[in-house]
Amino acid sequence: MQTDHRKTRIKGLFSKYRVLLIFGLCLFILGYFWQASKGSWLKRKISILCDTQRNKIDPFHGLLGIKVSRNKTNVLHGLPEIALPRMVYSKPHIFKPPRTDVLTMTPWLAPIIWDGTFNLEILNEQFRQRNTTIGLTVFAIKKYVVFLQRFLATAETYFMVGHRVKYYIFTDRPEAIPNMNVKEGREIVPLRVQNYPRWQEISMRRMEMLSYYSQQRFIHEVDFLVCVDADMQFSNEVGVEILSEVFGTIHPGFYAAERQAFTYERRSTSEAYIPLDEGDFYYCGCFFGGTVAEVHKLTKKCHEAIMADKSKSLEAIWHEESHLNKYFVYHKPTKILSPEYLWDNGLGSPQFLKKKRFLTVPKNHAAIRNKRNSNLK
Template sequence: MNSKIKVAILYIATGRYSIFWKHFLSSAEKNLLIECNKHYFVFTDDNELLSQDSCDKVTFIHQKKLGWPYDTLMRFDIFLTQKAKLKNYDFIFYFNANTEILSEVTVSDLLTINNHQDLIFALQPHSFHKKINKFTYDRNPNSSAYIPYNSGKFYFTGALNGGKSKAYLEMCETLNANVRKDLNTETIALWHDESHLNKYALNRSDIKILPPYFTRGESEYWKKSSKIMFSDKTHFRFGGHAYLRGETDQKIDQNEWERSRDRQKKRHGFRLKQLFKSLFIIR
């Protein structure tokens, strides 16, 4: 029965990103795989969270803040610290700190029901419509994440990924090794963990691809069917992206955020391109 499916949820809340945790937990408990036995593994340096006792729902693990970009680049290494426990789950999923589960996500929505599918990836909600040579793959041939032009088919987000536990942990092992290999030559992939994830996905046939509008950014309000949203980390209510990363102690104000938003405002052409592409992506 579905209630017997054990799912490990990986969540990183170091530094100022711990601000998102309670809201994520509330939305996930309400809407995420309610048929399953879920357990949250929370990697954090937040003393308030660490002072809470782990329970049947949540395990808090001390993880020091590594600084940008290592907080995201080294996430596969972070996950592997719990490998012995994670092996006991049927599925493992990682969710970005700023994730909100908007509506019910069922087993059939998220988990693989095909024996040939081992991993589950989500399309990058802002750029899945682009032509392959416009994807922001890492084009540096010295990087383990290198993907040459005219290669690839999809661009996946690093904000949501998962899979059967054995396959997911194998992915973490491979990507952690690739990241460390790059660091030994002072190379950092363009979009860090996301670049390595896309290289790993290249030409694989065992990936369940979530539908184009399954996820959306906070400002992409027209994607009415989206079940998962990523809150706008540039928003003044969080202090702005650089503040969250710890690159500055200065929060942005509302006026600064609104000016930035005006510059980045999506036009109708962007929406039409995404709508057209979404009709032709294999589900």
């Protein structure tokens, strides 16, 4: 009887507390599995964070148009294999540099591009295998549309021969763009933009428009941007040798000048101010470029500085060119184009200049900018 009474009592206690017992057992099981998986969970989290940080500072992102995947498992598998075919060319010699008459490397190890310092055949093959597309931007506002025919015709002959190109033409008169056939893989893309009464305002607003379109459109369509003026013409080959993360072009009027002679903005109240003891080269505002991301950063920074000056009723001495030079003082270009890539025939033909690749077009500035009925010269 006592045994039966004990069994009955145990059954009663179990019935009374079975919910608590089941709940406790569930907690125990969950706790066991959580403890077992906690280490791997933390490892995964740490790994993801590390991968994110590595991608943020990835030194290869943007180089030569390589798009690095942000997916951890595809970072290595997404890289293209560049294997050059058999080529026959002169062997480079350590003690026989191709040019000794000019500077070919900056103190921050950015190459300065001159004729004879590169093999375009090798570079063309590398960029072709990466399926590179280049955007060429040009502004043709008001009467500047008259320069487009010559500009586009010479670009078709000399610019990025054998590569895909999009000609982005910013204009207030899309109907005035020449109706011309371009080579396969090339396209003329009109972009309608606002006109401004003053040519100085038009010039400075270019940075705003380039920044906006880089973020909204160019980043999805091209790998590199080359930004130039419309009143120019190509006269010799300009190819992929110029492409880099961000490049600038030495102004033909200042290639041999000391920094004190540069026409930098010298007023300390301007955002474009550069002290007399700073600066490397004087860069022209009509030929710069790089990857879309880097051009976006450059133009955004310059536009913000222009607007900051505007709020103080200031205009830099050479408008957006002054701000470009300020940017390059503190954000060094990764490649620099020599005066071969921007020349004015009025400056003659110095011996060091082996080729004239991109030339200014002679014109009457007053006629093209202000006077309606004047003839261009």
